[in-house]
Amino acid sequence: MDQGTRAVNNAKTPDGGCIGIGLRVPQHREWTQLKPPVDFLEIHAENYFDAGSPARADLDLLRPDYAVSIHGVGLGLGNAALNIRHLQSLRDLVARTEPFVVSEHLCWTGLQGAYFNHLLPMPFTEETLARVSDHIELVQSVIGRPLLIEPIAAYLRYQEDRINEADLLNALVDRTGCGLLLDATNLYVNSRNHGENPQTFLEKIRFSAVEEIHLAGCHLNQFQDGRVWIDSHDRPVADEVWALYRQILSLAGPRPTLIERDANLPPLQELVDEAEHAQLLMMNVHEGALCR
Incomplete structure (x- = not known):
């Protein structure tokens, strides 16, 4: 196996109380120069599919120092059918990077060959449960590991909704053995937009x-x-979201937590400061919940 396809063998796995920051392409130089003191980094899968890209080369430089979380944004688990080439690219990225988790969204992204570049909400129905369950099982069989599912910030609800969102997510866990990624900001935004x-x-x-x-x-x-x-x-991160995060920690216990910033990127140190704030909150809620 040549260097271009070889999997990274010194993969790191963070403990439950670890904190990470999203690795975004415009900040690659800062990351490689500063090596910020966080426990893991998250990549958006689609930005790293090209094995010969500068982005992949930068990721390989950082991989020995950080655990990695892969977060997909374009697969569309709720689509009528999955894009097999996309899924194969995800499989290859997972094999090379050896992330500690792989996640995708509960959404649809395209129809009849058209890709809409948005995370579009699903109706909460038995049909959605069946389709998404089948697609999760397919993804998990291809990448060889469980997938985490993230409920999205949805800007509409459907009249056809028949299942509570949390019940739908729990049912996906039961049917497929997948895990969950909980975004406190999504939960807050949905509560404000839909009165939930x-x-x-x-x-x-x-x-x-x-x-x-x-x-x-x-x-x-x-x-x-x-x-x-x-x-x-x-x-x-807004104060109200920090408050919701504290509540989630009190119920869930320490969990790997990511500071997610995709636009209007500040100096990397500002994101490190937010990560340190998240770590302090976790320690306050669960004394001693530090990475070892």
Whole structure:
């Protein structure tokens, strides 16, 4: 096996109380120069599919120093059919990178060959449960490991909804053996946009299946005829999301937690500061919950 396809053998696996930051291409130089003191980094899978790209070369430089989480944004588990070439590219990236978790979203992204470049919400129905279960099982069989499923920030709900979102996620866990990725910002945004009580979700979700937590920035967009909260990933984590994170920690226990920033990227040290704040909150909620 040549160097271009060889899997990295010195993979790291973080403990439950570890903190990470999203590795984004514009910050690669900062990462390779500063080697920030965090426990893991997260990559968006699609940015690293090209085995000969500079992005993959930078990732290989960083891989010996950090555990890696792979977060997919384009597979579309709710699509009518999965893109097999996309899935094969994900399989190859997983084999080379040896991440400690691989995650995707509960959403659809395209139809009849058209890709919409958005995470589009699914109706909460038995049909969705059956289709997504089949697709999760296919993905897991191809990549050879469990997949984490993230419920999205959804800007609409369907009249056809018949299943509570948390119950749907729990059923996916039961049927497929997948895990869950819980994004506190998504939960907050959905509560504000749809008048949903996040406590209802937290009372139902199976925390034993939650293997990672995301924290990101959000903001309120005002319009002439209304307003909407946007999961924008372009600013610091809001105080309300930090408060929700504390509550999640009190229920779930220490979990690997990611500071997720995708736009309006600040100096890397600002993201490190947020990561350290998350670590302090985790320690306050669960004394001694540090990586070893």
